[in-house]
Amino acid sequence: MLEKKTYDKLLGHAFDIPVKVDYWDGTSEVYGEGTPQAEIEIRKAIPLKDLTSLPTLTLGEAYMNGDIEVNGDLQELVASAYRSVNSFVTDNSEFLKYLPKISHSEKNSKEDVQSHYDIGNDFYRLWLDKTMTYSCAYFRHEDDTLEQAQENKVRHVLTKLNPEPNKTLVDIGCGWGSLLFMAAEEFNLKATGITLSQEQYDQVKEEIKTRGLEGQVDVYLEDYREVEEKFDYATSIGMFEHVGKENLPKYFEQVQKLLVPNGRALIHGITGQHEGVGTDPFLAKYIFSGGYIPNVAENLTNIMNAGLQLTDLEPLRRHYQKTLETWYQNYAQHLDTVVERYGEPFSRMWALYLQACAASFEAGNIDVMQYLLVNGTSGYDLPMTRSYMYENS
Structure with missing residues (x-):
């Protein structure tokens, strides 16, 4: 078992805010200067190997099972760990040794998607808005409701394409259809x-x-790689994070194949701002099986190699932080229902997921980007300036 002095070494540098830790043997320590802003109860000792090799998975499972409790703002605590450059939580390089090779055949991709989205529409209705949009919203005004912000996002995506009436559009990974x-x-x-x-x-x-x-x-229950029809426009929101690192080139190649000459695509998804492992072990095991978050440079390389031209790039990091915070507020209002239907560990798992993701956007180690792409020479069928994207939306 992990000795106390090793806990001191690890937790002493884990956060950039003062934190109190209550240990399983009844002792307590305060790490950092000043009044503690959060309190962590460690109710069961955690093996050193697990904590140092797979920290987010180990701590996530301990939280799910009630072996760790947090009193205070969980989102701020996680964001603090991400901000601390010396935190053992932010270094998941050892995870590469344990990460199994992830298959992304059409069969595996279907299983991955269904494991997450087919929990049941009733679950998502508890905390999403009426449009059932499960991706980053766009808050044009500070007081926008979640529903307004999701409609803003869809309208912003479509407006960027500057579409002509009666043309065709394909939405890759269409969710519950709000964009359609x-x-x-x-x-x-x-x-x-x-x-x-x-x-x-x-x-x-x-x-x-x-x-x-x-x-x-219309809507088709099929893999995006099976589609052979050509379209004037393509959209894909929160999709490329699911295809896997090895399939990112194929994904953008397929976007190009789906477009007519000079057709336009708006691709919206989560990207890393830094080099590093694009997979978190906790998320990979419990939330997004097979998921991989590419960094911006990785996406741009694949976009260029696919023969697409980038004509606009917009970051929406703060919008996703606010979206996740709103989702969690909604989710927290239905905790009793979630526990009754799915059990306590599931309830705590999703609470941790929503708050930890908000923290990750808050800390700036992930972002969400909108890539406006053209299958041809960039920009000739678009206005000369970006003002149309905002005036018309």
Whole structure:
């Protein structure tokens, strides 16, 4: 078992705020100068090998199982660990030794997506907004509701494409269809959605009938690599994080193949701001099986190699932090329901996931980017300045 002095060494540099730690044997220590801003209860000793080789997985599982409790702002505590350059939590290089090779065949990709999104629509309805949009919102105004901000995001994505009416659009990884419906109803586009989630597919099909959009909106339950049709525009929101490092080149090549000459794509997703491992062991095991977050340079290399031209790049880091904070506020209001339906460890796992992700955006080690791409010479069919992206949205 890990000796106390080793805890002192590890925790003494783990945070950039003062933290009190209550140990399993009844002793306590304060790390950092000043009044503690958070209190951690370690109710069970953790083996040194686990803590130093797989810190986020080890601590995440301990929190899920109630072996660790945090009194105070969990998001701020995690952000503090990310900000501390000497924190053992921020160095996951050892994880490479334990990370299994992740397959991203069409079969494996379907299993990965369904393991996350097919928990059940009822679960996501508890804490998402009415549009069921599960990606970064866009807060044009500080007091925007989550629903308004999600509609802002979809409209911002579509406006950036500067689309012409009656043209065709494909949404790769279409979620529950909010972009498809706005594309059809506000921009008069013929929209096609692609998803591997049975739950999402069923709801989109039902919503198409409810809105009377048969013939203008359709959705397919298939892998994005199977699509052979050509489109004028393509969108993909929160998708490339799921395809895996080895398939990123193929992903952008497929975006290029789906576009007509000079067609445009708006790709929106989470990216790392620094070099390093794009996979977290806790998220890989419990939340996003097969997930990988590429850094910006990695994406740009794959974009260029696919024959696409970058015409605009916009970071939305603070918007995703606020989105996650709002999701957690909603989630926290339904904790009793989540525990009743899914159990205490599941409830704590998702609470940790939402707050830790908000902390990661707050600390700046991940971002979310919107890439406006052209399958041809960049920009000739777009206005000369970026003002249209904001005036029209």
